[in-house]
Amino acid sequence: MVTNWTDFQTAEPQFAQAVRRRFEQYKHHVLATIRKDGSPRVTGLEVTFLHGELWLGMMPYSRKAQDLQRDPRFAVQANPGAGDDMRDGDVRVSGRAVEVTDPEVIARFSGEIAPPEPFHLFRVEPTEVVATSIEGEELVVRTWRPGRRGRTIRRGNGDEPAREVS
Template identity: 75%
Template sequence: MTFVPWSAFRTAEPAFAETVRHRFERYRHHVLATLRKDGSPRLTGLEVDFRFGELWLGMMPCSRKAQDLQRDPRFALHANPGADDSMDGGDVRISGRAVEVTDPEEVARFVAEAEPPEPFHLFRVEIGEVVRTCVEDDELVVRTWRPGAKVRTVRRR
């Protein structure tokens, strides 16, 4: 599987990337899926950050989700569906791998801009797949993007 940074997704599919970003920015908390040591899934709440042209995940020090990603960087991230059950903007998911950022200059740049509570673990997202599911004109519409490919759209009645 190929993985690319958010900036590559944004360059390849700017309109789709903007739709996905808007969906994530609409709500503060989302759901992150990681893999436990035994391979079983772990779901936890998470805030995301779009900054410097990339998608970032910040976590409390020594949190289970951070430990999961340090051991196995694969993840899935699901945008908050919203409180009103409308799913306005569709259902959006990103999967890929999370690369821990430990370079002091890069971490300092993030801290200066985002002012996160410290200490923390910082991960930069590398995307393997983006999926948006919504209803348009009484059809279920599933749009999928993977690195190196165009957006694939499937419609069902």
């Protein structure tokens, strides 16, 4: 099922807003791609939310861009920030990164973001969004996948099983 950021926002508006806020706390995040030999590659990356889409921009001919041109599967993890308290939780978006080559779309993006040029531009088709946080004494995991309702799972300190609450 092909989807975009707007589909996620429509299905889960509060969750989408929280995920976006989490990514916007920091400029740099961590991107995971798949190398030519099938092994994982992890690199730094900036993400952009614009016109109802989540975008990934990259330097020309960078290894991560080449990875995505060959295999569009990816995961991007929000920067965890300083400290180890995970106060703001942990957020990840996985999916497909579709390279955009339409000059009008690139010009529109460049006109609003002014990235260093030239660059590769990829539009995200999310297949899973996950947020993990600590609330009181519970681990809370929220997930969304296209075509499914969002789920929230709460897990206590280990003395009780995890339970789905939505």
